[in-house]
Amino acid sequence: MLDSALILELAIMFIKVFVVGSVLFALPIPLTWLERKVAGHIQVRLGPFRVGPHGVLQPLADMIKMLLKEDIVPEKADKWLFRLAPIMTLVPTFTVFVAIPFGDKVRIPFTGREVALYISDMNVAVLYILAISGLGIYGIIFGGWASNSKYALLGGLRSAAQMISYEVAMSFAVIGVVMLSNSLSLVEIVKSQSGGFLHWNFFYLPVGPLWFIIFIIAGFAETNRIPFDMPEDEGSLGAGYHVEYSGMRFAYYMLAEYVAMVTVSVLAVIFFFGGWNPPFNLPFHLTGETAMFVNGGWNAEFLNLLAAVIPLFWFAGKVAVFIYSFMWIRFTLPRYRYDQLMRIGWRVLIPLSMVNILVTGFMRI
Amino acid sequence: MSAGKYMEKKRECGIRDIFRRTFFIDFIKGLMVTLRYNLSKSVTVRYPDTEKWVPFPRYRGVHTLNRDEKGRELCVACELCARACPTKCITVVPMEDDTGRGIADRVAKVWKVDLVRCLFCGYCEDACPTFALRLGKDYERACTDVSCALLDREELLGPAEVPWSFDGGVVVGARFERGKGGIKVAADLSDEKSPWFERQ
């Protein structure tokens, strides 16, 4: 049963998981720096500047600080759950990326072997992502409850209510995308949007932009980012669900928040902005076949690889735009009040998305 | 419900209003404002690394005792400053000296101020009849033990880092130094930079 092909397959899988995992673990480091820089410049400050050139090493300094801090567990807390909760937020946010495609298949030079730039192409990937990303909320709820503190508990409750309300709108938006692309597989969704930006779901007028707006508002609410960061509302709850956390456990929550932000950006790009597809058709097609046809020989292999890697940059670029807008919006908008949050969710987004489903359905017949 | 009533009054329902709501015009306007700030230059004075703010002449920093143009001490140990001080943190002990050390034959034997208690109100400066005592431009008084907050005559008479001839109210270049005696921000008065309120 364990023949060499299977072992190779497993090895490739492990490498992919390792790469994705380590990138995700490392990503919050530049992102915290970027967020503080963006915050600084929007408030006509400089942001971190002292550790390393332009403060780029600041996150590392912060990390050392976090590691050295005392790990406080409140005396009256439910100790076991208190310790478990941060990990419970972290695991689902990472698990989501199993289903996310970063690019199409790539042929490795000289081996003729095709490696897909995603860990797995499930035929229910969309549902999987919705399901798993919904699990991240448990860490927040349990953390809030286990801290045995009023503020933390209120933060946890708020996030539970918020999540239930916005999960509905989010699912509707995703159903809309599925209707537009006729598939539950993310790879298929991206492929259905190829061929110039007019084919992107966002430009499927008039429903595309509306779906996008619903999706992104729900996404902001699900990731607990401003303007919907009610669970950690500093103004009224101190720090909300993580008020009792310190040191590394607190850092886990931060890590999860950043990864969740990346997830929503990635999903927005995949669902509405064509994933790794370039926004316009290149005048020449840099695919493996044409390159092979043009000059043959060994450098065709590299051209081939190049052709497969360029979409990765498109993907990363689009995601970066979204991550920037997350930060940009964070420092533009104030926080909503809790009842306003609920009103937007139930009275605006959900009816709007129901109407939109009808319209989309008629348009797709 | 009262809030609802209030909103009723303000709400307009014209075509323009509907347009504004559907296309998030206000939100986009807000985003544009922050984007503009994001791209504009920052106003941060990069103290203590490369810049330092030199205050205006009327700033009330650490005390200085001054001399006249001939180099004689202006202080006549009249103790008015000690009297005027609301926190009683100045100690003056007079003595007679006609060697020309001071402008009169009465000089201070001891003149010390306890900056821990001082609230930099400037009453002592106002009380001084000879303009010997002036609150200077020095504001870097952080240290690790109290002794550095007790200043006596010799230290106060010594040359200030920023001379009175330098008007101040500017940002100048500076260098952050970490030495044996602690940290120091050395200003370079010739290297004048634009103040933060003109930087936007």
Place this chain on the structure above:
Amino acid sequence: MERLFFLIFASVAVVSALCVVLFRNPVRSALALMLCLLQVACVFVLLRSPFLAVVQVFVYVGAVMVLFLFVVMILDIRQAELEAFFPPRNRWLMYAIIPVITFEFLLVILGTSFEGFGPGAGGETKVEVIGRALFTEYLLPFEVVSVLLLVAMVGAIVMAKKRWD
């Protein structure tokens, strides 16, 4: 291999299901229930039905459990408070119901021959297949269920409204 995985998932599911009942702290019970549901989802995957697994996680673990937790956290979990809802003198009801239910379950389980069960022959069940089956073969039950849910929803709203007024 598959059998091994099944054993792991199944045993964790059973243990966590026991924990749901045995933990004294309702929040921990909820956690155990969540674990149990996740394990069941894993078993669905083994049965080549990823759609069902994902829906299980999405609906039960993702949404229903959050609601449970929400309620549990708002409720006062002290013994005295709980007894107001469920006074000890009514316990005989519980003792009467449990054997009946157990008996029924045993009857159903023992009375079924598990011949045709197990992973489907044609690989993973496709979403398209499920969708088509729901809207053709099982259209009537599907619609009945949705009407039922609608009725439940309307009922809930009416009850909430009555209390509000």
